[in-house]
Amino acid sequence: MHMLVQVIIFLASVGIVWFFAGILIDSVNRIAHRYCRTGFFTAFFILGALTSISEFSVATNAALAGVPGVSVGNLVGASFVILLFVVPVLAIAGGRIPVNSAVSKKNLFLMLFTAALPALLVIDGNVTRAEGLLAILAYATVAYALYRQKESIDACDAPVLEAVSRTRSTLADVGRILLGSAAIFAAAHFLVEQAVYFATALSVPASLIGLLLLSIGTNIPELVIAARAIMRRSTDVALGDYLGSAAMNTFIFGGLPVVAGTFWVEPSEFIMTTVLFASGLLLLFFIASSRKGIPRRAGFILLAFYLAFVALQLFNVLRFSAD
Numbered sequence: 001m002h003m004l005v006q007v008i009i010f011l012a013s014v015g016i017v018w019f020f021a022g023i024l025i026d027s028v029n030r031i032a033h034r035y036c037r038t039g040f041f042t043a044f045f046i047l048g049a050l051t052s053i054s055e056f057s058v059a060t061n062a063a064l065a066g067v068p069g070v071s072v073g074n075l076v077g078a079s080f081v082i083l084l085f086v087v088p089v090l091a092i093a094g095g096r097i098p099v100n101s102a103v104s105k106k107n108l109f110l111m112l113f114t115a116a117l118p119a120l121l122v123i124d125g126n127v128t129r130a131e132g133l134l135a136i137l138a139y140a141t142v143a144y145a146l147y148r149q150k151e152s153i154d155a156c157d158a159p160v161l162e163a164v165s166r167t168r169s170t171l172a173d174v175g176r177i178l179l180g181s182a183a184i185f186a187a188a189h190f191l192v193e194q195a196v197y198f199a200t201a202l203s204v205p206a207s208l209i210g211l212l213l214l215s216i217g218t219n220i221p222e223l224v225i226a227a228r229a230i231m232r233r234s235t236d237v238a239l240g241d242y243l244g245s246a247a248m249n250t251f252i253f254g255g256l257p258v259v260a261g262t263f264w265v266e267p268s269e270f271i272m273t274t275v276l277f278a279s280g281l282l283l284l285f286f287i288a289s290s291r292k293g294i295p296r297r298a299g300f301i302l303l304a305f306y307l308a309f310v311a312l313q314l315f316n317v318l319r320f321s322a323d
Helices: 002-034 040-050 053-064 068-094 105-121 129-148 163-202 206-217 220-232 235-260 268-288 296-322
Strands: none
Touching: 002 040, 002 053, 002 163, 040 129, 040 235, 053 068, 053 163, 053 235, 068 105, 068 235, 068 268, 068 296, 105 129, 105 235, 105 268, 129 235, 268 296
């Protein structure tokens, strides 16, 4: 009975993230359209940061609870889910994901390398302050590179609003964003609690639960964007959000040891994950840099990496449970 209550709390927390993420994303889209700020660059920084609020919330609550390993697993797993599950599904369902011509191959490689960096840094088990600073520096490098190559503002067909009316509408949307962010932050507190509970009940490392369970729960905003992008045929903007969110996960990862100090995670659960993740991202780079976009056929190939990741984590759960 107690397990059922914990499952209900977990699902309710995920539902809260789903609901308020939709409000948050809609509000951001309205503000961007109102000021004619659309395109890959805006999606990378604005949507990428806002859809990572749940990962930031989990990281903060995990650090406060003294279990930063939960957040490390969540951040690595979340980036895996975004780039090797959501992106392939988007390509399969949408037929093809165009890659913005304003993004050079060098910047695309920097973004994918930054997304893979946390997985590369944890394979020795130690997460140090120096590694945290390196992760933060990697995100700053990507941000600067994209800023230097910022795309021109897209043409906008939004109706011209009076300054007062536009300001009022924007303030209303800002209020919705703040409300949604607070609700997502609170729900993430319960997600961390339930992750620790499940880890204890199943006798597996907390970081493993983060890799497999929280990585899906905290990527619900990205899943919402995927569904809406397919319906609105705006998969290029969605790709900007996904790359921005994965890069922001690396920035959040860097903040964990900087704030909480050096900590230890179980390295055995990350070695094969890192191999799969790095291999999948390398293939994604070669496909996306071809300038033909990411076709449906490539989506099926990339999705195989995520299916292998899930099989690996389920094997680890059974292994630790048996021990």
